[in-house]
Amino acid sequence: MEGTNPVNKKLAAALSGGAVLVLALSGCSSDDDNDEKLNSWAKQVCDAVKPQAKKIEAANAAIQKETSDSSTPKDVQKTDAQAFQDMSDAYKAIGNAVDKAGAPDVEDGEKKQTDAVKELKGISASYADLEKQVDKLDTDDQAKFADGLKGIATQLDKLSQSGNDALKKLEEGDVGKAMAKQESCKSASSAPKA
Numbered sequence: 001m002e003g004t005n006p007v008n009k010k011l012a013a014a015l016s017g018g019a020v021l022v023l024a025l026s027g028c029s030s031d032d033d034n035d036e037k038l039n040s041w042a043k044q045v046c047d048a049v050k051p052q053a054k055k056i057e058a059a060n061a062a063i064q065k066e067t068s069d070s071s072t073p074k075d076v077q078k079t080d081a082q083a084f085q086d087m088s089d090a091y092k093a094i095g096n097a098v099d100k101a102g103a104p105d106v107e108d109g110e111k112k113q114t115d116a117v118k119e120l121k122g123i124s125a126s127y128a129d130l131e132k133q134v135d136k137l138d139t140d141d142q143a144k145f146a147d148g149l150k151g152i153a154t155q156l157d158k159l160s161q162s163g164n165d166a167l168k169k170l171e172e173g174d175v176g177k178a179m180a181k182q183e184s185c186k187s188a189s190s191a192p193k194a
Contacts, residue, residue: 035105037105038104038105038106038174038175038178039178039181039182041101041102041104041105041175041178042104042175042178042179042181042182042185043182043184044097044100044101045097045098045101045179046179046182046183046184046185047182047184048093048094048097048100048101049094049097049184049185050184050185052090052091052093052094052097053090055086055087055089055090056086056087056090056091058086059082059083059084059086059087059090060083062079062082062083063079063080063083065079066079066080072139073137073139073140073142073145074139076145076149077134077135077137077139077145080134080149080152081131081134081135084127084128084130084131084134085127085128085131087124087127088124088125088126088127088128088131089124090124091120091121091123091124091127092120092121092124094120095116095117095119095120095121095124098113098116098117098120098170099113099117101113104170104174104175104178106173106174106175109175112166112169112170112172112175113170115166115169115170116166116167116169116170118166119165119166119167120167123159126155126159127159130152130155130156130159133148133151133152133155134148134149134152136148137149
C-alpha cells in the first residue's frame with residue numbers, strides 16, 4: 001500500500017509548476033526605454049503581484065514541508081486545503097490587479113488584459129475547487145486518502161502546465177520590457193523555483 005508521503009511529494013512537485021506561472025509574470029528583463037504610461041501600468045501590476053507571488057511560494061513550501069512520513073492524513077489534508085485556498089486567493093488578487101490596472105498602452109492591450117484576467121480568475125477557481133476536493137477526502141482510510149490525493153496531484157499537474165498562454169501574451173514586447181524595469185517584478189522573479 002502506498003502511503004500519503006509519495007503521493008504528497010507528487011503534489012508538491014505539481015504545485016511548484018504553478019508557482020512558475022506567477023513568476024512568469026515577472027521574469028522578463030530588458031533595458032529599453034518605454035513610455036511613462038506603460039511604466040506606470042507595469043509598476044501597478046508588479047507591486048500587486050509581488051505579495052501574491054510570496055503567498056503562492058509560502059503555500060508551496062507548506063505542502064512540501066508536509067511531505068514527511070510522519071504526517072498524518074489529517075495534517076496533510078489541513079495543510080493542502082489551506083495552501084489551495086491561499087493560491088486561489090493569490091491568483092484572484094493578481095487577476096483583480098491586472099483588471100484594475102486597465103489595458104496596457106500597447107497594440108491589442110485591451111484583449112491581452114481581458115484574456116489574462118480571465119485566465120487568472122480561472123486558475124483561482126481551479127485552486128478553490130481543489131481545496132473543496134481535499135476537504136472531502138477520507139482521512140480515516142489511508143489508502144483511500146492516498147488515492148484521492150493522487151487524483152488531485154494529476155489535476156494540479158494539468159493546471160500547472162496549462163493556463164499561462166494569456167499571461168505570456170500579456171507580457172510580450174513592450175509590456176514585458178516595462179515590467180522588467182520594476183523593482184517589485186525583479187524581486188518576485190528572483191524567488192527560488194522548485
